[in-house]
Amino acid sequence: MASTADIRNGVVLSIDGQLWNVVDFQHVKPGKGGAFVRTKLKNVMTGKVVDRTFNAGAKVEIENVDRRDFQYLYNDGESFVFMDVDDYDQINIPAATVGDAANFLLENQQVQIALNNGNPLYVELPASVVLEITYTEPGLQGDRSSAGTKPATVETGYEIQVPLFLETGTKVKVDTRTGDYLGRVN
Numbered sequence: 001m002a003s004t005a006d007i008r009n010g011v012v013l014s015i016d017g018q019l020w021n022v023v024d025f026q027h028v029k030p031g032k033g034g035a036f037v038r039t040k041l042k043n044v045m046t047g048k049v050v051d052r053t054f055n056a057g058a059k060v061e062i063e064n065v066d067r068r069d070f071q072y073l074y075n076d077g078e079s080f081v082f083m084d085v086d087d088y089d090q091i092n093i094p095a096a097t098v099g100d101a102a103n104f105l106l107e108n109q110q111v112q113i114a115l116n117n118g119n120p121l122y123v124e125l126p127a128s129v130v131l132e133i134t135y136t137e138p139g140l141q142g143d144r145s146s147a148g149t150k151p152a153t154v155e156t157g158y159e160i161q162v163p164l165f166l167e168t169g170t171k172v173k174v175d176t177r178t179g180d181y182l183g184r185v186n
Contacts, residue, residue, distance in 0.1 A: 001059045004037040012044065012116070014061040015052075019044040019116065027056070044114070044121045066115045067124070072105050080105070080123075082113060093120045103158035104129050104176045125176040130185050131155055133170050136162065149181075 020041035035056035070082040136152035173182040
């Protein structure tokens, strides 16, 4: 058990049997009354964000979370197979745990996986990835009726909005957190 003085950004707490990642914290010592710690916690499994206040000196349970580098190998239908880049062990992660990260995963891509007691918690992608457009409608020059964007399918099968001038076969940079188009890659 640890106290509230050990709370930092990125620490994972175990509260009521669930794992919560500390997104933000603030030690507050008001002029009147006891000190407390105001935190913003994100549920590791569901992604739900809540605000929680702890009295100063209260006991909290800090979980050991190991973030390691893995390489994505393939999808076998029901789970995604990753390889540890240090010891070459393979790990199967269910699609529910991978979540939206599956929209941006390419074979041989480097990712970070958070493990707690050997159990995968979540897959963390780089902030942006380079993907090739596999299909998009031809854009007409000067056509601005649709605010200058059109749907395009990238090589992972995910659909994003891109500017009208982009064509099939173009490589684009995509934000993995929001799925937004960031720019062309030459």
